[in-house]
Amino acid sequence: MSTSTQIGGNLLTNGLLVAVVALVHIQIAAFLIGASTMAIVSETVSLVRRNRDERHDRLAHGLIKSSIFIFGFGSALAIFFVMFVLTGVWGKFFVSLQQITFWVFFLEGITFLFEIVLIYTLYANWQRLGEHRKARLGMLILLNVVQWWQMFFIDIVASFMVTPNGGDVNILNLILNPTSIVLTAHRTLGNIAWAGAAVALVSGVQYLRVTRRLETVRRTAPATAAAASVGAMAASAAGSEPPEAREARYWDWAGQWGAVFAVGLTLLQPWVGYEYAKEIQLHAYPAWFNMMFGDLSNVFLVQITLLGSIFTLGAAYFWRRMKASGAPHARRQGVVTAMLAFVTLFAALPAWFAPTYADVVTAHLDRPFWQGGLLNPFGNFIPYKVGALFAMVMLALWSLTAYMRANSRDELQAGRVGRRSAVILIGLGATVSVMMMVMGVIREHARQPYLISGELTINNQQILNNQPSAVGGSSGVTDR
Amino acid sequence: MNAFRTLLHPSRVVTVPLRNAYRWFDERTGITQLVHKGLYEAVPHSGGWAYTLGSATLVLILLQLFSGIFLLLDYVPSVEEAWQSLHFLQAQDAFGNWVRGLHLWGAYTLILVIGLHALRTFLSASYKRPRELNWMSGALLFFLVLGLAITGAMLPWDNAAYWTATVVTNILHYFPLIGDGLRQLWRGGTFVGPITLTRTFALHVWVLPFVLFAFIGAHLYLLRRHGEFGAWVNYNTETDDPDKEIGERIRNAEPPYPTKRIERRYAAPKRTVDFFPDQLFKDTAVSVGLVAIIFIAGLIFGATLDEPADSATLTYVPTPEWFYLPLDQFLVLTPHDPLIAVGIFVIVLAGAAAFFLLPFLDRSRERRPTRRPEVLVPALFMIFAVIFLAVLGVNRLYNL
């Protein structure tokens, strides 16, 4: 938490609480939208193929079941967030925002009504609706559409806070503010990638759990001990196979799709993120400066490292899984993984060895390190980081495509992969989660000291909060 | 006797001479045979609505030709009079604004439909052996249509046209070595001026259409040579002995199936329909629908004419045509000179080359989309990027 601006009150309630609640809230909300998208894809594939593969149904059902629990918790958290944090601690700001974006919030509220009806209906009647799969798919799609609009409405508010574009509050300007579309694209992709990552994470954990049990089962029944590895055991003939073997195959299968979604949708993010940063540069320059040259510049490096790690972990997992199945070209995947790791390290190079660029300038050390300065030209965004990002995306695209190709040629077998690959999946899931949090921190910090860029500052908010007369009584909150 | 018949059927006064005239004509030209050849062709049974996009493209191009002729009746290709002549057309001529609207909305729809046509032939893998040249001639047609669209946008010589001309001709100079020469050639000087307009006019009205129609001829000839491939759904085998089944299909197929026995599996579809009336009905329905939409859009929205071109204006903000928004937005992202050159000439040209050379990049025998992730995944990635750039371009223009 930056203390460069005078934040009154105490750090716990004003900074940390908001941060923690908001970050958890975003993880939850993003998962819900992504989960319904994944469920739709899974159901559609199963319907189109007409092969009645019950794994698809199980995945979709699992996603909806987890959605219910997470939605329940998320709603409670959201109520807490709005009632105690936003109105309680940040009242002045939140009421101003409410008034500016009244209709957007109004519509946002309505989407929740629809979401509740749809999500509980699906949950409570999943099996029964299984007899009308197309209708069930239709409901899933409807749920997804409702959730998407829910996100879009809140994105209008969130993007307006970064780029209010002169604070013009007519509804069209609100909706089309310079970063609303790009933020929506960024989050749409991010949600699905995150749901994929979460599936990968859970599947990784389950795979570890199931294969451990399988090991025990096999040890107590020595007749089948001939199989060399756990993976090979899971894939062994179905005749005498314990139920754990089937479970292991399922979680391996599900984890793979989680990874494909996580990598596949993240592939587009550098592109979208670059656009996003560009719009911020054009319309909220101080925030952009803060991100690129100021306090957040090093956090930004963390972000690039995490991004590269997602691609590298994904490629590593694809490589291991192809190798375990003896697929041709598995070695090439290994090479791509190594190249991704290298590019990630290169992209993570700092452009200056100091907290901010200003520090370098004030110390009169703004020359390359080989001339005794603190600058590292190889860390410059243009052309090096852009080049590295481009290379990263191309390599990851190659890796994903090669994996999908192997899959389409039936070269992959479920349940063969080693336990360490499951750990990679868990790492992938965790990395995406951490990346979302770092992103949230950057987002909320970039525009400091403003809450609404160029319009409403933290200090306004704080001063008003600290003067009982300004918000005192019941009228303080509602007067403009 | 004849007179009696004529009394019974008075219409024979007309029909008999007409029929005789037709016979005379047919004897000399073979028109009946030609029409038969044109109409009775086997088209794969499933997916017919998707196969209407090619003929819709053709119809829209003919509509452009038609409305273009009407525009030529008034338009004068000189910097002094271009704007005036269109202003006159719009303000004084009956239906003048409608005709401009037709040409404009026709062009927009054409670009959309040709894109969809390319997308459908991509998804159905129609570009695979032996139809590689169908695809490549089509890709050239696509570039030509884009060229027509951008040269057309320069002709009204209003502010929008003038600045489009300035920006577009300027792109050439980023080309290494010969860039400046190319720009000079198109502009007819260092700066955009009178010669730029006449050269652009010549391109738009003579050069590009000439090449366009030549390639349309080639495209359609190739279509008839190999027959409509359609889509993979028409080639599934249903029996336990796929080889025998395919053999039977090939034996029973009517011309032009089987094609030159190159790809046995995909030589003949399991069921076909006649082009006339089955496919032609669908083609007509789609084309008529599109033309109707264009007529209505042209009538309601017409076409705008900005202030006359003013090279000294300080207030005019140039905005690109929507179909160039992806490229424009891409350039916004590449602010530095060397990057612009890389952006346009490496990335965009590489993309265009990949599009053109697709049949040689994707050489597998697979035709089902799910079996071709190696082309589908990168293509989806690219399609998303282009659409996304366009949407952001709109958003950016709104906030200018």
Ligand code: HEM
């Ligand atoms: C002036 C523009 C064009 C015209 C008038 C045109 C016309 C046609 C027509 C009438 C057909 C047969 C009906 C159909 O399959 O839709 C066809 C087929 C085809 N076109 Fe085009 N087309 C044009 C542009 C393109 C473009 C841009 C591409 C791709 C880059 C393309 C690739 C193909 C291919 C591969 C086929 C064969 C389809 C099959 O056999 O399944 N065409 N075209």
